[in-house]
Amino acid sequence: MIDGFRFKTQVRVRNFEVDWQGIVHNANYLLYFEIGRIEYLKQLGIQISMESIMGSAKIVVARNEIDYRSSARFDESLDVFTKISHIKNTSFTFEGKIIETNSDRLVADNIAVHVWFDSQSDSPVRVPDEFRKKILEFEGIIY
Amino acid sequence: MIDGFRFKTQVRVRNFEVDWQGIVHNANYLLYFEIGRIEYLKQLGIQISMESIMGSAKIVVARNEIDYRSSARFDESLDVFTKISHIKNTSFTFEGKIIETNSDRLVADNIAVHVWFDSQSDSPVRVPDEFRKKILEFEGIIY
Amino acid sequence: MIDGFRFKTQVRVRNFEVDWQGIVHNANYLLYFEIGRIEYLKQLGIQISMESIMGSAKIVVARNEIDYRSSARFDESLDVFTKISHIKNTSFTFEGKIIETNSDRLVADNIAVHVWFDSQSDSPVRVPDEFRKKILEFEGIIY
Amino acid sequence: MIDGFRFKTQVRVRNFEVDWQGIVHNANYLLYFEIGRIEYLKQLGIQISMESIMGSAKIVVARNEIDYRSSARFDESLDVFTKISHIKNTSFTFEGKIIETNSDRLVADNIAVHVWFDSQSDSPVRVPDEFRKKILEFEGIIY
Numbered sequence: 001m002i003d004g005f006r007f008k009t010q011v012r013v014r015n016f017e018v019d020w021q022g023i024v025h026n027a028n029y030l031l032y033f034e035i036g037r038i039e040y041l042k043q044l045g046i047q048i049s050m051e052s053i054m055g056s057a058k059i060v061v062a063r064n065e066i067d068y069r070s071s072a073r074f075d076e077s078l079d080v081f082t083k084i085s086h087i088k089n090t091s092f093t094f095e096g097k098i099i100e101t102n103s104d105r106l107v108a109d110n111i112a113v114h115v116w117f118d119s120q121s122d123s124p125v126r127v128p129d130e131f132r133k134k135i136l137e138f139e140g141i142i143y
Numbered sequence: 144m145i146d147g148f149r150f151k152t153q154v155r156v157r158n159f160e161v162d163w164q165g166i167v168h169n170a171n172y173l174l175y176f177e178i179g180r181i182e183y184l185k186q187l188g189i190q191i192s193m194e195s196i197m198g199s200a201k202i203v204v205a206r207n208e209i210d211y212r213s214s215a216r217f218d219e220s221l222d223v224f225t226k227i228s229h230i231k232n233t234s235f236t237f238e239g240k241i242i243e244t245n246s247d248r249l250v251a252d253n254i255a256v257h258v259w260f261d262s263q264s265d266s267p268v269r270v271p272d273e274f275r276k277k278i279l280e281f282e283g284i285i286y
Numbered sequence: 287m288i289d290g291f292r293f294k295t296q297v298r299v300r301n302f303e304v305d306w307q308g309i310v311h312n313a314n315y316l317l318y319f320e321i322g323r324i325e326y327l328k329q330l331g332i333q334i335s336m337e338s339i340m341g342s343a344k345i346v347v348a349r350n351e352i353d354y355r356s357s358a359r360f361d362e363s364l365d366v367f368t369k370i371s372h373i374k375n376t377s378f379t380f381e382g383k384i385i386e387t388n389s390d391r392l393v394a395d396n397i398a399v400h401v402w403f404d405s406q407s408d409s410p411v412r413v414p415d416e417f418r419k420k421i422l423e424f425e426g427i428i429y
Numbered sequence: 430m431i432d433g434f435r436f437k438t439q440v441r442v443r444n445f446e447v448d449w450q451g452i453v454h455n456a457n458y459l460l461y462f463e464i465g466r467i468e469y470l471k472q473l474g475i476q477i478s479m480e481s482i483m484g485s486a487k488i489v490v491a492r493n494e495i496d497y498r499s500s501a502r503f504d505e506s507l508d509v510f511t512k513i514s515h516i517k518n519t520s521f522t523f524e525g526k527i528i529e530t531n532s533d534r535l536v537a538d539n540i541a542v543h544v545w546f547d548s549q550s551d552s553p554v555r556v557p558d559e560f561r562k563k564i565l566e567f568e569g570i571i572y
Contacts, residue, residue, distance in 0.1 A: 026204040030170040061169040066207045163447045312490040313459040347455040352493045
């Protein structure tokens with residue numbers, strides 16, 4: 001584990017994720033960070049399924065920031081660190097960091113702001129207390 | 144055309160770009176913006192090919208920011224506006240804006256910082272003057 | 287138009303569809319053929335949407351055959367020819383052919399067998415007469 | 430292990446591999462089978478890298494057949510079984526079978542014919558003896 005993160009998952013770079021430059025295509029890092037977020041939520045017991053996704057509320061990505069620090073290459077193992085760093089009224093923020101497993105080389109950083117939507121009204125609603133509680137219990141103090 | 148942009152290309156949302164929420168998956172907007180950048184460079188006569196990409200210099204994405212303003216859905220036509228807004232010593236910045244063609248609905252904004260690399264030394268090099276000249280001629284004043 | 291086909295759509299190869307061999311990745315041709323099928327159905331007035339897809343019946347791909355005849359490369363324009371060649375009781379078959387627009391070079395052939403499913407029972411049901419009628423009107427004799 | 434296969438790898442269905450029908454998109458099974466083939470070759474000590482791929486010879490997929498037996502869904506674990514079943518003069522055939530790990534449910538079958546190409550002449554060449562020997566040692570009799 002690295003400072004500031006309590007959750008890690010791992011991916012291995014697949015050949016079709018590499019582009020004609022021989023490095024992971026820039027959009028695929030977003031997929032790696034999303035894998036991290038999904039696994040993070042799963043281990044907190046937060047149900048993710050087609051039904052929950054299409055249900056009465058949905059979570060939508062409002063903003064992504066990615067800093068590409070070094071290129072990942074075919075067959076590298078990547079540690080994807082994930083945390084929720086902020087919860088506001090109707091939004092919360094995931095932060096992610098990808099580090100190549102064997103070399104500790106920093107590969108990419110991500111900030112992903114999510115908004116909680118009511119599916120009926122299609123407007124933002126307050127992040128549910130149950131969700132806040134689970135995150136707080138896992139992360140400790142967040143802002 | 145919209146204010147501040149001199150180049151536009153169009154994409155139509157394909158069914159497999161839509162995720163289980165029924166909206167374009169968040170990583171696919173990066174692909175739309177990249178299509179815009181490639182077409183932008185092509186119309187300026189800047190050669191893009193496997194050979195140029197793998198040649199003596201390469202352009203690498205260093206940072207992406209995407210603000211998701213509204214969801215795009217299957218079969219929508221999207222106008223992808225693209226410009227180069229800044230050229231620094233070894234880097235330059237593309238800005239993109241996606242607007243749904245028929246409704247003028249703002250879909251997403253993108254800032255993508257690119258760095259010019261020397262392939263041999265794998266270190267940043269000054270953005271070539273020929274590239275600067277072509278961009279300046281097309282965009283007028285940039286910073 | 288080429289012999290045996292009455293419908294054509296066009297795609298242009300995008301850079302991120304090209305793999306580290308410098309050619310379109312083998313799975314992406316399936317996407318091109320699917321674009322052809324979707325456009326084919328659209329021009330016949332057959333509604334395709336999240337709602338129709340998730341509605342009382344759904345169409346599922348049961349089998350795909352792809353013969354790769356020559357590699358497609360970045361920025362090539364591809365003609366995607368599409369037809370429905372067979373309609374059986376609960377299934378029907380799309381055939382596709384991809385030809386590079388400027389050179390008439392054959393790129394790939396596809397046969398895609400689809401099955402009509404009832405969403406409630408999740409079992410195959412007879413291909414609806416309305417669908418058969420539309421296809422027959424467009425294609426003429428099919429088997 | 431199942432009858433007729435000596436190699437297995439595992440993938441877990443990721444949310445962005447699921448389409449608007451709530452099931453893995455038909456093109457993504459090709460990616461799972463390719464992961465199986467890459468891992469198969471790796472465990473036989475056959476080097477796969479950007480350099481080998483772009484080197485003096487290359488392996489190209491000539492034909493794919495996929496039979497979709499049942500739909501895979503988000504977060505399912507899939508066993509991907511892989512073997513080389515035939516080696517001819519300039520081509521060889523991979524066979525794959527995907528089975529859901531916990532239920533033993535058959536998900537899909539694949540036959541993928543590959544051709545060995547000389548990169549300079551861009552024409553098929555005999556499958557190298559060293560490759561044949563490694564496969565025969567691992568698989569036993571093949572045709």
